[in-house]
Amino acid sequence: QLELVESGGGLVQPGGSLTLSCADSGFTLDDYAIGWFRQAPGKEREGVSCISKSGGTTHYANSVKGRVTISRNNAKDTVFLQMNSLQPEDTAVYYCAVAPYWQPDLCVMSAVYDFWGQGTQVTVSS
Numbered sequence: 604q605l606e607l608v609e610s611g612g613g614l615v616q617p618g619g620s621l622t623l624s625c626a627d628s629g630f631t632l633d634d635y636a637i638g639w640f641r642q643a644p645g646k647e648r649e650g651v652s653c654i655s656k657s658g659g660t661t662h663y664a665n666s667v668k669g670r671v672t673i674s675r676n677n678a679k680d681t682v683f684l685q686m687n688s689l690q691p692e693d694t695a696v697y698y699c700a701v702a703p704y705w706q707p708d709l710c711v712m713s714a715v716y717d718f719w720g721q722g723t724q725v726t727v728s729s
Contacts, residue, residue, distance in 0.1 A: 605629040605718060609699050612723030615689055623684040623723060625699030633657075633677035636705040638716055639684045641695035641725075650711025651697070652684060662710050667693075689727045696722040 606628040615621055625637065638653040652663045652673040661673050667686070675682040682699060700716035709715050 607699055607701065607718060607720035609697060609720045609723040612697060612725045614726045614728065616729050617690055617727055619689050619727070620685070620687045621689065621725060623686070623697055623699075623725070625682040625684075625720060627680050627701075630701075632675070632680040632682065632701070635701035635703060636710060637673075637675060637682045638700045638702065638710055638713075639673060639682075639697060640700060640711075640713060641693075641697045642722075643692075643695040646695075648698075648713055649695075650713065653707075653710035654682065655705040655707075660705070660707060662707055664711055686725075689725075691727050694725060694727050696724050698722045 608626050611623040636655055639651040640648050641651050642648040651667055654661045654673045658675045670688045672685040698720055700719045702716045
């Protein structure tokens with residue numbers, strides 16, 4: 604059974620940090636480009652960051668650039684999203700997704716991904 608599982612979310616104070624993880628079951632994660640997305644209540648899903656199959660190329664949305672780092676450990680079939688200087692507007696459910704092809708100009712668009720995890724809640728509040 605194919606599965607993506609996000610973890611690492613939680614409640615953090617403004618200015619704090621979290622590292623999210625995305626692990627897979629049932630397929631080989633390094634066959635796929637990976638994207639992280641988020642969706643806040645009442646808002647559309649937003650692409651946050653994405654990483655190529657090898658991990659050699661990354662892309663960040665302007666809203667998180669300089670505060671977020673995406674990385675992957677293909678040996679452990681895990682992708683990470685390290686988030687620093689978190690603000691209340693970063694509050695959302697965060698999802699990882701896989702795409703069979705790396706398309707750097709499109710990688711923050713949800714349409715290029717064909718399998719998604721269930722998400723992990725990140726809440727930034729004092």
